[in-house]
Amino acid sequence: MQNELRTPYEKGNQNQTTTWAECIAWYEDLAARYPAVLSFGVVGTSDAGVPIHAGVVSADGVFDRARIKREGRPVFFNNNGIHPGEPEGVDACMALVRDFCTDPARLAALGKTVFLFVPMYNVDGSLNRADTSRVNQDGPEQFGFRGNSRHLDLNRDFVKCDTLTARVFNELFTAWDPDVMVDTHTSNGADYPYTMTLIHTQADKLGGGLGAFLRDTMLPKMFSDMAARGWPTCPYVNPVKDCPDHGIAEFLETPRFSTGYAALHHTIGFMPETHMLKPFADRYQSMRALVDTALEFTVQNAQQIQALRRAAKEEGKTRREWPVHWAMDEAKPSTFRFKGYAAKYSPSVIGNYTRLSYDRNESWERDIAYFNSFPADVTVKAPRAYVIPQAWREVIERLQWNGVQMTRLDADQTMDVEYYQINSVNSRAHAYEGHMFHDEVELERRSGKVALRKGDYVVSLDQDQARYAVEMLEPQGHDSFFRWGFFNSVLEKKEAYSDYVFEDHALELLRDEPELKAKFEKWKEANPEQLSDQGKVLDFIFANCRRYHEPEWSRYPVFMLA
Structure with a gap:
């Protein structure tokens, strides 16, 4: 091997990881040397103004995304450095790409499969370099920081997209629509002999033929191949109690995480987690083996994976019952x-x-x-289409970044719709990744007429991106836009009253509105202790009367067309 083509890891003492500047300069040089194998360039900019790069390896020099999609070529995506303190994937990817460039047999083995990669995703965190943030980790000597320049964890940001970096990822992922993704990490947690553990897209949540294929075919083969390569692998060690002796549970990776986000696009995702207490050199070697194993399986089984993905997308176009929330079955381990x-x-x-x-x-x-059994515990009756008023532009943008097809109303009109009335919300008492996340929500499905405006958006579910639309727009979805607080303003009643005036008016309302009076009588029976609190009494009457009802208050502002 030419000395200048060795990676910074290979040139060092096997306990060092590349810096961002070294990494990018090295890839740029490699792409200049092997332009028929590697295309490498900037795909966006981070929140701190740092360029984000991506590369494409192709055995026959075809890098044009439109042509690759038109010809139906398989796409394997390797994402690295989302947590820069867990960097072995960064270094392993560099060596793998170099080998594609310098070893004709290795390149030819790709066949028509395209190898797409992000060399270092959290570029902001990679520049925040020290040796102190990974408390329990054995090496490397220096490494980056988990948070980005806004102190956000990017592996919680895939659907809320608070960061410019996540927007870049959403658009890149959607444009390439990979068949399989590997997002490289290092684990915290229990101690055990394994160097490599593996989170995968939860098969029940992935669903259908694709989920069954992952569980019954792909995972057993990958575990077998990893053992044959000298790196026995186990599922991610997620103890149900304090240590693995009592059992482990699969990680239910919701859409905030990379593999859960991938599932919204019917992509099989893997999050390899090397063990923090193993030497960095071992973590590097096992990560290289894992990526090779997943890639080899993808190349050999690409047609079946692609067929299953197409079937899942087609099935979604006519599906009317959609699971949107899953829970572990503790009775069936x-x-x-x-x-x-x-x-x-x-x-x-x-x-x-x-x-x-x-x-x-x-x-x-x-x-x-x-x-490892996670049946759906919330299933919704999906509409023919959703209608989103154009005022909710943050939601509309995220749908667009993810390829959701929408049309716009060409005139003002009043429509018969179904909608959710939000009866209660239970939110976390502390900030979580920049939001007060809504852990629980109670809804009532209603029907009525709403006035819509020219330019409001209609999202038909007769499209490939139906799953993304449903799980993001249904409030009970694990990581729906509602749970992340995108619609919080509708939870506030905007008008109020003066008690000394409203006290007399409340009597008139109870006289004139029989439904209000009946509700009030039931409330008094159920809450006798609150009758001595004027605010509680008048608040109930004000909130439940028809006269001062605010239609927008606690009405989820995404409407459904049957």
């Missing part, structure tokens, strides 16, 4: 043959509690409970 270390409990020397530790001199291997 399977098993996984797991290798572990003995969990030991001892008194802490810094506090009055018992602490957990693992004894690496006492290993074990046995079947443990593996909770």
Whole structure:
């Protein structure tokens, strides 16, 4: 190998990772040397004004995305550096791309498959370089920081898109529509012998033939191949209690995460998590093996994967019952043959509690409970189409970034619609990734007439992007736009009253509105302790009377056409 083509990792002591500047300069040089193999360039700009790059490797020198899509070529996507303190994927990808360029047999093995990659996604965090942020991690010597320039975790930002970086990703992903994605990470958590653990798109949530294929065919083959490469792999170690002895659960990766976002596009996603306590060199080698394994399987099974993805998209065009929320079935665990270390409990020397530790001199291997069944626990009757008033431009933009097809009303009109009335919302008491996330919502489905304006958007579900539209627009979806607070203003009643005036008027309302009076009597029976509180009494009457009803208050402003 030419010395100048070695990566910064290969030139070092196997405990160093490349810097952003080194990484980009190295790829630019490689692309200049091998223009028929590698296309590399800027695809956007981060929130801190740093360029974001992507590259494409093609065995026959075809890089034009339109042609690649027109010819139906498989696309494998490798995303790296979303958490720059977990950088082994960054270095492994560099070596893999170099080998494509310099090894004709390795390149030819791609066939028609296109290798799309982002060398370093969180470019802002990669520049915030130190050796202190990964508290429990063994190397490398210096690394970047998890948060971006807005102190946001990009692996929570895929649907809310608070960052310019996430917008770049949404548009890149949608434009290329990859068949398989690998997003590289390092894990925190329990101690165990495995260097590599794997999060995958949860098969029940992926659904249909694609989910079954992932669970029954792709995962067993990948686990087998990783063992053959010398890197036995287990599912991501997500203990149901304090250590793996009691069982592990699959990670339900909702759309805020990369693999959950990929599922909205019917893409099979993997999030390999190397173990933090293993040497960086081992983490690097196992990550290289994992990406190779996933890529090899994709190349060999591309036609079947693509057919299953097409079938899922077609099925979505006519689907009327949509699962939008999933939950673990605790009653039906399977098993996984797991290798572990003995969990030991001892008194802490810094506090009055018992602490957990693992004894690496006492290993074990046995079947443990593996909770990998996640049936849908919320299913909605989807409409023929949604209507979104143009005022909600932040939502409309995100739909557009994800390729959702929309038409616009050509005139003002009043339409018969169904809509959700929001009865209650339970939100987190503290900020989560820049939002007060709505953990729970209670809804009532109603029907009525609404006045819509010329230019409002109609989203038909007769399209490939139906799943993205449904899970983002249905309020009960795990990471819907509503849960992230995009519609919070409708939760506020805009007008109020003066109690000394409204006290007398309330009597008139109770006299003139029989439905209000009946509701009030039931409320009094259920809440006798609140009758001594003038505010509680008058608030109830004001909120429930017909005379001062605000139609927009607590009405979810995305309407449904049956």
